[in-house]
Amino acid sequence: MPQRRAITGRSQEPRVRFGEELRLLRAARGVSLRTLADAVGWDASLFGKLENGHTLGGPEVAQALDQYYGTGRLVLTLWELAVADPTQFKERYRQYMLREAEAVSMWQYSPSIVPGLLQTPEYASELLTQGGLTGVELDKQVTARMGRREPLLAEGGPQFRAILSETVLRSPLSDPVAWQAQLRHLLAMGERPNVTVQVLPHAMGLHALTNTHTMFLHHAGRIVAWVETGYSGELVQESTAVDRLQLRYDRVRDVALSPGESREFIERILEEAPCEPSI
Known part of the structure; x- marks a missing residue:
């Protein structure tokens, strides 16, 4: 099934949108995966997989990213929607x-x-x-x-x-x-x-x-x-x-x-x- 697109041009599929938003947040901060990993405390490869949709990680990672980016509960909310998405099955x-x-x-x-x-x-x-x-x-x-x-x-x-x-x-x-x-x-x-x-x-x-x-x-x-x-x-x-x-x-x-x-x-x-x- 082709991905549905919102008026923003971003995906409305929760798992895909999660990765998209993480890439946008990192781009807006202007940091590399390595810099992000050093600041947040996980391996850079994990954040690459998160942004590419290869994994969703856990809630503790989402919370750490919210704290780093100053986004309240945005990343955690997107993570919750992604893991509960029935289209994964x-x-x-x-x-x-x-x-x-x-x-x-x-x-x-x-x-x-x-x-x-x-x-x-x-x-x-x-x-x-x-x-x-x-x-x-x-x-x-x-x-x-x-x-x-x-x-x-x-x-x-x-x-x-x-x-x-x-x-x-x-x-x-x-x-x-x-x-x-x-x-x-x-x-x-x-x-x-x-x-x-x-x-x-x-x-x-x-x-x-x-x-x-x-x-x-x-x-x-x-x-x-x-x-x-x-x-x-x-x-x-x-x-x-x-x-x-x-x-x-x-x-x-x-x-x-x-x-x-x-x-x-x-x-x-x-x-x-x-x-x-x-x-």
Whole structure:
């Protein structure tokens, strides 16, 4: 899709506009990337990638740039819009992403991987690499996935319940250190007042969502569901179909470990996790 242009001649695509504005701010100050890096405290290559749209960096970088340029919260606001931009995702996910951003609560069941909202950058990177992404596109998708977490981490963020099959916790990353960090991240997220993490042990046997990634998005007076496999995803909006899926989810939740028991289960997995790669 061609970029939409505003009357200013600048892009209205949030990610592209972010890079454009950073280039303009630096040009107006009349400094090189090296001078900017020395003043702000990050490597010059990072600022080059920010301006070229190869990465979005993190909020701390945006805040440092605001302070350097004296722009209030302008850069941080542009960064927030860029990381939340649904056009960063494949077409079939865009409608879902918009609804996820507006949800007041979310319930998820994951049979095989850590839910996107609970992933560390290292987990997301390895998972997306296995899906065939590399280079700039990989960096772009990891940044976008991390950006999805921002509403969840904000004060007054939506309620989120994630039920994880034991399979999720028995499928480690190739880097043991990164895997331990992911497990600790699950524990930390489970401590947040708006996040509940539960584990469904293998011992519970077969159930109605054995191989179905499912997310329920609750809006004012309405629930929609997203079901996904490794090849496709579908937004389920018809109320009867959503009700059937929710009944299955409720039955899974009934047999899952409590949040406290789930925390203990994850801690045991963490204790068992190797600290170094096997030779």
